[in-house]
Amino acid sequence: MADQMTVSKASGDFGGLRMTKQRQVVYDVLADLGPKHPTASEVFVTAKERMPSISLATVYNCLETLTGAGAIKQVNIDREASRYCPNLQPHAHFYCTGCDQVFDIGLEKGADASSIWALPSGCLIEEMNVAMKGVCGTCPKCRTANGHS
Amino acid sequence: MADQMTVSKASGDFGGLRMTKQRQVVYDVLADLGPKHPTASEVFVTAKERMPSISLATVYNCLETLTGAGAIKQVNIDREASRYCPNLQPHAHFYCTGCDQVFDIGLEKGADASSIWALPSGCLIEEMNVAMKGVCGTCPKCRTANGHS
DNA sequence: CTAGGTGCAAAAGGTTTGCGGTTAA
DNA sequence: TTAACCGCAAACCTTTTGCACCTAG
Secondary structure, X not given: OOOOOOOOOOOOOOOOOOOOHHHHHHHHHHHHHHHHOOEHHHHHHHHHHHOOOOOHHHHHHXXXXXXXXXXXXXXXXXXXXXXXXXXXXXXXXXXXXXXXXXXXXXXXXXXXXXXXXOOOOOOEEEEEEEEEEEEOOOOHHHHXXXXXX | XXXXXXXXXXXXXXXXXXXXXXXXXXXXXXXXXHHHOOXXXXXXXXXHHHOOOOOHHHHHHXXXXXXXXXXXXXXXXXXXXXXXXXXXXXXXXXXXXXXXXXXXXXXXOOOXXXXXXXXXXXXXXXEEEEEEEEEOOOOHHHHHHOOOO
């Protein structure tokens, strides 16, 4: 049972990052929207409901800062707008073309995402990004797409 | 020994695709620039040397069409401009921050890129994209970056 | 108090599109 | 012949930036 208390990380605890109200709101929105993997614009919409004065540029700035601080992750799928993800575990992203949603996909027990690749010796991976596309087969739209009438 | 005669794929053989001079030039440029993983702009520069009348929009259109036909692959690393790749084998891309190059990374013998992920049952992968970032450790710049004076 | 963050508006960069003329099949 | 494609320029969308004001520490 993973910790569900991610609604509001203790203020001022992002590795010495100066915690402004805007950054807190942006982080909280992302934690609340959690598995929706919202884009910057989508974060902006919800953030503006909670803090009407916030600007889109600030949302971008906050997302970049939080990403740099390692508090969140940026997710790029194709050329679409970046999405953001509060899940810090190593995982892949699966974009379902049926329901237009993004799912986090964890590693199989004991699996290692880098050992399957024939890396030239000396290569040092600092970051790996795995994005999949397909149909999830469980959502209503996908069942239809899969021919379950 | 893989077939190296990729300089110019027989005209009109991209799965029934209408083969225009522009598409042929774009494909040839990509095949020639091969492992450089050029961006659309870079393809445009070389294509224009061979066919001065070609336009950037056409290069984009051709790259998109060729990608759709499965003749080439589009490679997205972070938010940078898309790169294109004539290598149709399953492989990952490694971007070296030291020498600013992109390398193709093949799978280890017998490895399977999807089986390491704990996919919900019913999930059907149609496409997988693996991008890594780091230092390759072999180019001069990387050796410097790695502290080899 | 002040370094750093914010809001705004404008710019940048990559990519797509609309349209009249052109061309492969 | 003609549906599909090209070249051009303008539009589009996401993201970044410059600058004056504001605020957390």
